[in-house]
Amino acid sequence: MSHATPDTATPGAISPGTTNRVHLDNGGRAPWHPLARQAFEQAVADGWADPRRLHAEGRRAARLLDGAREAVAAVLGARAQEVHFTPGHTASLHAAVASASAARRRAGSAILTSAVERSALLNAARVAGRQSTVPVDRLGRVDAEAMNAAVRVPGAALVALQHANGEVGTVQPVEAVHDAARAAGVPLLVDAGASVGHVAVPDTWDLLAADPADWGGPAGVGVLAVRQRVRTAPVGPEDEDPWAPGGVSVPLAFAAAVALQAVEADRVAQEARRRELVEHVRAQVSRIPDVEVVGDPDGRLPHVATFSFLYVDGEALVTELDRNGFAVGSGSACTASTLEPSHVLAAMGVLTHGNVRIALDRGTTADEVDRFCAVLPGAVARVREMLAVGGL
Amino acid sequence: MSHATPDTATPGAISPGTTNRVHLDNGGRAPWHPLARQAFEQAVADGWADPRRLHAEGRRAARLLDGAREAVAAVLGARAQEVHFTPGHTASLHAAVASASAARRRAGSAILTSAVERSALLNAARVAGRQSTVPVDRLGRVDAEAMNAAVRVPGAALVALQHANGEVGTVQPVEAVHDAARAAGVPLLVDAGASVGHVAVPDTWDLLAADPADWGGPAGVGVLAVRQRVRTAPVGPEDEDPWAPGGVSVPLAFAAAVALQAVEADRVAQEARRRELVEHVRAQVSRIPDVEVVGDPDGRLPHVATFSFLYVDGEALVTELDRNGFAVGSGSACTASTLEPSHVLAAMGVLTHGNVRIALDRGTTADEVDRFCAVLPGAVARVREMLAVGGL
Incomplete structure (x- = not known):
């Protein structure tokens, strides 16, 4: 049975490499407070x-x-x-x-x-x-x-x-x-x-x-x-x-x-702080070529930002960002495993592929958001290049 | 909102009096290992x-x-x-x-x-x-x-x-x-x-x-x-x-x-240990007047013992034992809150009222079982007396 033993003695063996990870996929399943x-x-x-x-x-x-x-x-x-x-x-x-x-x-x-x-x-x-x-x-x-x-x-x-x-x-x-x-x-x-x-x-x-x-x-x-x-x-x-x-x-x-x-207890402060970060991300991402920044710019949740990129496969972009240390969501939150086109994006009439969603946790820092904004354009470009040369 | 605050700072305020309690109601909901x-x-x-x-x-x-x-x-x-x-x-x-x-x-x-x-x-x-x-x-x-x-x-x-x-x-x-x-x-x-x-x-x-x-x-x-x-x-x-x-x-x-x-990992040892304790309880309880020791004496779970007492109300007996520091179950495990007559006992054709069930945890000791056996006859007698004088 040893091969099937959940390893409780050495947690480190199960969770390597969490250092410096930036987790921006906190919608629906956030770390415990x-x-x-x-x-x-x-x-x-x-x-x-x-x-x-x-x-x-x-x-x-x-x-x-x-x-x-x-x-x-x-x-x-x-x-x-x-x-x-x-x-x-x-x-x-x-x-x-x-x-x-x-x-x-x-x-x-x-x-x-x-x-x-x-x-x-x-x-x-x-x-x-x-x-x-x-x-x-x-x-x-x-x-x-x-x-x-x-x-x-x-x-x-x-x-x-x-x-x-x-x-x-x-x-x-x-x-x-x-x-x-x-x-x-x-x-x-x-x-x-x-x-x-x-x-x-x-x-x-x-x-x-x-x-x-x-x-x-x-x-x-x-x-x-x-x-x-x-x-x-x-x-x-x-x-x-x-x-x-x-x-x-x-x-x-x-x-x-x-x-x-x-x-x-600190919702109002967290709301203002995260809203500012999200607005920053939305502005930064809108400069990437061939992107649609999705959702209402004003009447919106303070911690969620969503983008759809032309000429990009959503799964490939999630994987490329993951390789670079960033966890993000894609497509529909409810069918993330299958990456079927999101019924939400389809109903809005926006691009359903090449989609990335981030949801900021209370612990997400401005520095992490800046690093994400710095890495994203390159990740998009690399995935587009792979797609262009038939590498996918 | 303070009146509605789950008190995390002072756990002791929520769980007083656990000292010396004997919990014998471990069927379906046992303390965590x-x-x-x-x-x-x-x-x-x-x-x-x-x-x-x-x-x-x-x-x-x-x-x-x-x-x-x-x-x-x-x-x-x-x-x-x-x-x-x-x-x-x-x-x-x-x-x-x-x-x-x-x-x-x-x-x-x-x-x-x-x-x-x-x-x-x-x-x-x-x-x-x-x-x-x-x-x-x-x-x-x-x-x-x-x-x-x-x-x-x-x-x-x-x-x-x-x-x-x-x-x-x-x-x-x-x-x-x-x-x-x-x-x-x-x-x-x-x-x-x-x-x-x-x-x-x-x-x-x-x-x-x-x-x-x-x-x-x-x-x-x-x-x-x-x-x-x-x-x-x-x-x-x-x-x-x-x-x-x-x-x-x-x-x-x-x-x-x-x-x-x-x-x-220690199921076999625990099975033998608890089976012995349960057989002891069943033997001891069978000496109390007007009791039916319920269930198969041989082909049975090692940790569960059930008794039905004539001239006793199950809820009153649970409460009397609780007052004496012992937690036990009664009636049907599935409808314990309502104390409706158990459909299990009814189907067996045994006494459906005055019922007590104990289920021993892995941590239950022989001393705790002995104390239960020592207290139970008096508790049954007191409940019978209350019932007889119309105190219930």
């Missing part, structure tokens, strides 16, 4: 028991879980009992779409989404009802008028609109859409998986999904907030714990909440 | 990235995940590519039942289960097909002949039989049922969630679910092994990662694998 690691350790020691049990250890785990729920609720502008932990962001979106639309089957089966929602949400909508997609403009911003008109047509079970697009950074008009949805009596699901912890989140939602792994908390746990006024229907085989069948990991939920409190 | 904590820390540092990404950080996370898969496969007698990580044991059972039965819809819709399977499995079977339940005897052992006869009737999509019952400890005849299932061409799903890490697990299965939280690994991750020969059908909205939509937490999977290797 140090306080989250500390909180997790504490909760593993104190909150490992099943919080549904009656004994002292179970009650202590339940208290940790309640504290986590209250902390997240305070940030989201929700009541504690409206906040639920799930197995992850994908699970949150699946369950929210399925449950909220099933509860309104009598009103209709249409599920209205923007064209640039996360794949998990679009897939859930496709399965749960009659999916109806509202287009976006070239900046990735949904046509609020078209969405609001669609909401007013009878037969809508649910509207889903992301707070901001994690791939290109564009912020969506959720307030306007929520107004129209409320007037029509249709619940609005807001995917805030790319924005919570980075910008202020509006309270104009009926259901809201947020992603701890995106804000420096752990993967393996998600957050779904459901206003008490929203009707939901059971989905899946379990009546108990409908949002997390079998229960949730208390240490993960606790670490997620502590990380959220920690990033909220 | 120390090596699992160490492995988790390492993997948070080295494997926090998305393992589907192309860059060095992503590839390193993917390697940790592959190592975890190989380590679990070696213990289960499976190939690495047959082992999948899921969001948890309930998710494993739901997905296995739904997927394996959907793939055989042409053969039939009957899903055969024992009457004492976990609620999550019974619920999944109820939703996925035409559930058919095979009875158990008074020891909780399924009637293998009846199950095999049912398998031979055309129309069976899937048979599900636990390796051992986590509530009463009885080991099931999975080998015999697998022989009949193979002959009939029906896949056998084995729920080994209460046995892996405690006893040797047979390789007579087509799908097998195991629970890291039960063997000293983390909650929030599950294991589902599916033999390559078994046909499965996609369930849920996602084509990618069908067993863990959105992907799994690499640190959780890694910690689960390290914990499994650690407990396997």
